[in-house]
Amino acid sequence: SVLADYIVNEVQEVYRLQGVKINDKHIEVIVRQMLRKIVVLDPGETHLLPGDLIERSKLMEENEIANNANLRPATWEPQLLGITKASLATESFISAASFQETTRVLTDASVNGRCDELRGLKENVIVGRLIPAGTGLVHHSERRHHRHPSHSHHKDKKSTVDANLMSHFK
Incomplete structure (x- = not known):
């Protein structure tokens, strides 16, 4: 988008003035999260x-x-x-809790009955599971397919995720 390109160029300009070379893709990852x-x-x-x-x-x-x-x-x-708000506003409360305001994030998730579907790299690393990339991608694709053959109800997803998560703590 035009906004993302503008932000990347402005950030790069600051680094260029300091003589630092950074590949655009690194800044683009952060900007994508911000947007x-x-x-x-x-x-x-x-x-x-x-x-x-x-x-x-x-x-x-x-x-x-x-x-x-x-x-x-x-x-x-x-x-x-x-950047801080973007990190805390993720769908994964486990990922958000690992970043900042841990007590508030976990309390909010608990009070609201939130369910973490463990879709990202960070939350899967935190709970000790294969990440949804590389060799772990096939595992996560199959798991998602079995869980959502035709977009099952949230309760079904929640119980599956809860069971999967709890199996790692046994």
Whole structure:
């Protein structure tokens, strides 16, 4: 996006002035995390609400469902989060808790009954599982396929994740 390119160029300019060479891809990874959230402007005919701050992937799923049903999709705009806020605003509460404000993050997750689906590298490393990359990618793809043959209910996913997670602590 234009915003992401602008941020990468501005950050690179600061480093260039100091004589430091950094490949763009490293900064792009951070910027992508900072731009991961979006704000819903018009929910269209989806289950979203105006002003919702959600993951871009969640919006894409909702819009795909709306498009497949010939309904009006939601419109949105990117939301730029600071690095700290972006790290804490991840879908994985395990990953967020490992970064900062551990007590608050874990308390919030517990009170709200959140379920960590262990999709990212960090949370899988924390609980001692194969990461969803390289040789672990096949394992995670098969696990996801068995869990969601046709997008099963959240309760089914939650119990599967809870059982998988608890099996690592036995």
